[in-house]
Amino acid sequence: xxxxxxxxxxxxxxxxTKVYEDGNxxxxxDLHPQALVHVLFVHKRHTRDINEISKNDxxxxxxxxxxxxxxxxxxxxxxxxxxVVTNMGKNAGQTVFHTHLHVLAGESLGHFGx
Ligand code: 5GP
Ligand code: ZN
Numbered sequence: 001x002x003x004x005x006x007x008x009x010x011x012x013x014x015x016x017t018k019v020y021e022d023g024n025x026x027x028x029x030d031l032h033p034q035a036l037v038h039v040l041f042v043h044k045r046h047t048r049d050i051n052e053i054s055k056n057d058x059x060x061x062x063x064x065x066x067x068x069x070x071x072x073x074x075x076x077x078x079x080x081x082x083x084v085v086t087n088m089g090k091n092a093g094q095t096v097f098h099t100h101l102h103v104l105a106g107e108s109l110g111h112f113g114x
Contacts, residue, residue, distance in 0.1 A: 036106030
């Protein structure tokens with residue numbers, strides 16, 4: 001999608017700090033990190049949100065979680081633990097409408113929702 005921020009990051013039209021890439025997925029550092037490690041994982045094929053990706057092509061979810069497994073194994077996040085979050089729609093505060101999974105790690109994250 002030509003006017004999608006994350007499609008532009010995927011195409012390197014907007015700079016980002018990429019920490020993971022394979023044929024299907026990239027992972028890049030969030031501009032406003034909420035933890036010491038805060039990486040956004042996005043599929044290279046545009047979908048709007050987690051329900052659309054599940055409806056259109058659920059294999060893409062497997063691609064995303066495969067990438068997260070490889071990244072967390074390699075970076076050491078797996079050893080100490082990490083959190084995966086996705087926001088869908090207005091009530092959750094989704095601001096970028098290209099499906100993305102937040103991976104938070106690198107410190108104790110506290111109780112979810114606290
Ligand atoms: P959402 O609120 O939609 O779940 O998450 C969007 C995330 O994208 C936010 O955490 C925000 O900090 C991040 N973000 C917004 N614009 C940019 C950008 O231009 N570059 C990067 N790396 N992250 C961004
Ligand atoms: Zn997009």
